[in-house]
Amino acid sequence: MKEKxxxxxxxxxxxxKRRRLxxxxxxxxxxxxxxxxxQDRGKGKKDxxxxxxxxxxxxxxxxxxxxxxxxVAGKIVKKxxxxxxxxxxxxxxxxxxxxxxxxxxxxxxxxQRSLHGGGKKKTKxxxxxxxxxxx
Numbered sequence: 001m002k003e004k005x006x007x008x009x010x011x012x013x014x015x016x017k018r019r020r021l022x023x024x025x026x027x028x029x030x031x032x033x034x035x036x037x038x039q040d041r042g043k044g045k046k047d048x049x050x051x052x053x054x055x056x057x058x059x060x061x062x063x064x065x066x067x068x069x070x071x072v073a074g075k076i077v078k079k080x081x082x083x084x085x086x087x088x089x090x091x092x093x094x095x096x097x098x099x100x101x102x103x104x105x106x107x108x109x110x111x112q113r114s115l116h117g118g119g120k121k122k123t124k125x126x127x128x129x130x131x132x133x134x135x
Contacts, residue, residue: 016058
């Protein structure tokens with residue numbers, strides 16, 4: 001019963017607390033495994049416990065968010081690094097490719113016009129004038 005209540009309580013915890021608890025449990029398991037291995041080797045020395053991975057990730061995310069907020073506010077100006085421009089094949093052929101596409105599209109529209117009757121505009125669009133004449 002005790003374990004069941006414990007699991008239920010863990011499920012109802014906020015995400016941050018739940019992740020911290022899971023990370024702490026994993027660290028304990030890892031520490032127990034390393035202790036067992038060291039005892040097998042004959043070493044009784046314990047390593048210094050580091051920061052929880054969850055805490056590190058959380059702080060890093062907070063720092064990134066703070067940097068973005070400061071940049072938006074104008075407190076931090078991002079330095080632009082000068083990079084050497086490498087002309088790629090794609091950027092050079094892009095304008096040529098666009099011209100070719102444009103010309104092929106234009107030729108297709110001209111062909112369609114010739115098929116549909118020479119492309120002449122109709123002068124009379126309203127053909128039912130007789131209905132609206134006064135009697």
